[in-house]
Amino acid sequence: MPFNPTPxxxxxxxxxxxxxxxxxxxxxxxxKKHLVLTPEEWVRQHFIRFLVKEKGFPTALLQIEGGxxxxxxxxxxDILVYNTAGEKLMVIECKAPSVAITQATFDQAARYxxxxxxxxxxxxxxxxxxxxxxxxxxGRFLFxxxxxxxxxx
Numbered sequence: 001m002p003f004n005p006t007p008x009x010x011x012x013x014x015x016x017x018x019x020x021x022x023x024x025x026x027x028x029x030x031x032k033k034h035l036v037l038t039p040e041e042w043v044r045q046h047f048i049r050f051l052v053k054e055k056g057f058p059t060a061l062l063q064i065e066g067g068x069x070x071x072x073x074x075x076x077x078d079i080l081v082y083n084t085a086g087e088k089l090m091v092i093e094c095k096a097p098s099v100a101i102t103q104a105t106f107d108q109a110a111r112y113x114x115x116x117x118x119x120x121x122x123x124x125x126x127x128x129x130x131x132x133x134x135x136x137x138x139g140r141f142l143f144x145x146x147x148x149x150x151x152x153x
Contacts, residue, residue, distance in 0.1 A: 005042050006097040008126035013049040030059050039096035043126035044078055047094055056150045057081060061089075077112050081120075089153055090120035097126045106130075122147065 016027035018034060025034040026045055035041055048064070051057035063080040079092035093109035095101065101123055109123050113134070121141070123130045132141040 008046050010046040010050050010126060011054060015045060030062055030064055039098060040094055043124060044094040046126060047124055055147060088116045088118040090122060091116055091118045092122040095125040099125050101125055101128050101130060
């Protein structure tokens with residue numbers, strides 16, 4: 001079975017892709033390990049590279065697939081970004097390209113962020129990206145067309 005990933009609306013990156021039998025793996029440069037290459041992982045790895053290479057996000061301030069407790073249930077956020085003071089800055093929810101970004105997707109990300117209280121929320125399926133600055137005190141989302149560089153956050 002040849003490797004034929006979905007082209008994404010993100011800059012390409014020369015990922016290290018390996019194959020063992022019928023399974024493909026992608027090397028995660030942050031966690032320093034090979035991961036099963038699922039469509040969601042394809043999006044997550046591209047978005048991480050976009051954050052680092054295009055937007056100047058420091059890799060040391062990215063937490064990938066971090067755990068959280070929500071309503072006494074263990075969940076995992078895809079990408080959590082911190083500032084240099086160790087405060088949560090952004091929650092990023094990644095979906096496979098075949099998954100439409102719907103209100104339910106935003107609701108999931110917002111539930112995660114109800115725990116984190118980060119001022120930024122991003123939802124992407126690799127084809128569409130939504131970036132919102134959150135006013136927690138008034139419960140408002142301000143959507144922006146382009147994600148700012150890390151220094152501007």
